[in-house]
Amino acid sequence: MSLLEIGCCGAYCGTCRALADGVCRGCRMGYDTGERDIEKARCRIKVCCIKRLGAEHTCADCPDCLTCDTLQGMYARKGYKYRKYRQSLEFIRRHGCDRFIKAADKWKGAYGRLP
Ligand code: SF4
Numbered sequence: 001m002s003l004l005e006i007g008c009c010g011a012y013c014g015t016c017r018a019l020a021d022g023v024c025r026g027c028r029m030g031y032d033t034g035e036r037d038i039e040k041a042r043c044r045i046k047v048c049c050i051k052r053l054g055a056e057h058t059c060a061d062c063p064d065c066l067t068c069d070t071l072q073g074m075y076a077r078k079g080y081k082y083r084k085y086r087q088s089l090e091f092i093r094r095h096g097c098d099r100f101i102k103a104a105d106k107w108k109g110a111y112g113r114l115p
């Protein structure tokens with residue numbers, strides 16, 4: 001598992017079906033090598049995160065994480081998955097990426113149960 005499989009917002013690409021099916025290239029993969037161009041990305045969270053912090057980071061590393069309108073605006077949307085992404089990012093902030101990946105390894109999608 002690669003740390004790059006964690007999406008900037010906390011969605012987990014590592015077990016996301018869209019990545020496995022080849023319909024999505026993942027949130028952060030390819031930006032670290034220059035294979036993908038962040039200027040062409042459409043997600044505002046990802047664009048901000050990768051431009052500001054670099055492809056090796058998620059919003060969990062951002063000092064403005066808790067007050068950011070872009071990120072918190074997404075989490076405030078209707079939908080269970082947004083609550084779960086918030087929970088994942090909060091877990092990463094508290095416990096780090098390695099522990100998150102260990103917990104998320106058996107998920108069947110972009111979110112799941114955390115200890
Ligand atoms: S919503 Fe944006 S930040 Fe979250 S995983 Fe998708 S591309 Fe990445």
Ligand code: SF4
Pocket residue numbers: 044045046048049050052053058059062063064065066068069070071
């Ligand atoms: S400002 Fe917001 S979107 Fe940008 S890196 Fe920080 S938390 Fe993420």
